[in-house]
Amino acid sequence: EAGVTQFPSHSVIEKGQTVTLRCDPISGHDNLYWYRRVMGKEIKFLLHFVKESKQDESGMPNNRFLAERTGGTYSTLKVQPAELEDSGVYFCASSPGTNTEAFFGQGTRLTVV
Amino acid sequence: GQNIDQPTEMTATEGAIVQINCTYQTSGFNGLFWYQQHAGEAPTFLSYNVLDGLEEKGRFSSFLSRSKGYSYLLLKELQMKDSASYLCACLDGTALIFGKGTTLSVSS
Numbered sequence: 627e628a629g630v631t632q633f634p635s636h637s638v639i640e641k642g643q644t645v646t647l648r649c650d651p652i653s654g655h656d657n658l659y660w661y662r663r664v665m666g667k668e669i670k671f672l673l674h675f676v677k678e679s680k681q682d683e684s685g686m687p688n689n690r691f692l693a694e695r696t697g698g699t700y701s702t703l704k705v706q707p708a709e710l711e712d713s714g715v716y717f718c719a720s721s722p723g724t725n726t727e728a729f730f731g732q733g734t735r736l737t738v739v
Numbered sequence: 740g741q742n743i744d745q746p747t748e749m750t751a752t753e754g755a756i757v758q759i760n761c762t763y764q765t766s767g768f769n770g771l772f773w774y775q776q777h778a779g780e781a782p783t784f785l786s787y788n789v790l791d792g793l794e795e796k797g798r799f800s801s802f803l804s805r806s807k808g809y810s811y812l813l814l815k816e817l818q819m820k821d822s823a824s825y826l827c828a829c830l831d832g833t834a835l836i837f838g839k840g841t842t843l844s845v846s847s
Contacts, residue, residue: 629781668838669837671834682834733781
């Protein structure tokens, strides 16, 4: 069974550019989460989808970040325009239920220069 | 506020036992998770405690005291491959609130 996959694994972009990260959850998992780890800090929650609906987006830092999950399958997280402080590792996770183990992807390392 | 504390680093030798402590203060609590993360890899699930007490799974055990806001992860018969970061995380609603992680170095 394939795990959670994320694309790309690394991305280096210039300040002001746009980047779109993609996450393919484990098949059949209705719950999909985005997290971010900024260097030196803890992993922080960004948002939670249940199927195609945003259940909780309280962790989204600002309106430069847009997450979508059309059709309730894969999800994208777009940063537009990117700022230096957006650099970090963006993790996606999925789970079959809300109070169960979340399976994480390997993350996308985003570097904004 | 949300706060999860765990030691930054720990060292141990092969075959030994190590206990990684975690204290937490969160606005909501639906359970406590421990994840293992090797450098450059995905965090992988180790354990989940929602009730007080000890959960044992092979060489790894996890303990929870909700009244004290305290958990620990116990690793027995340490192996070199156990060198990794260990993340304590509380489930608040449906979001995981993570600590900064404890980097464990196992030497021979």
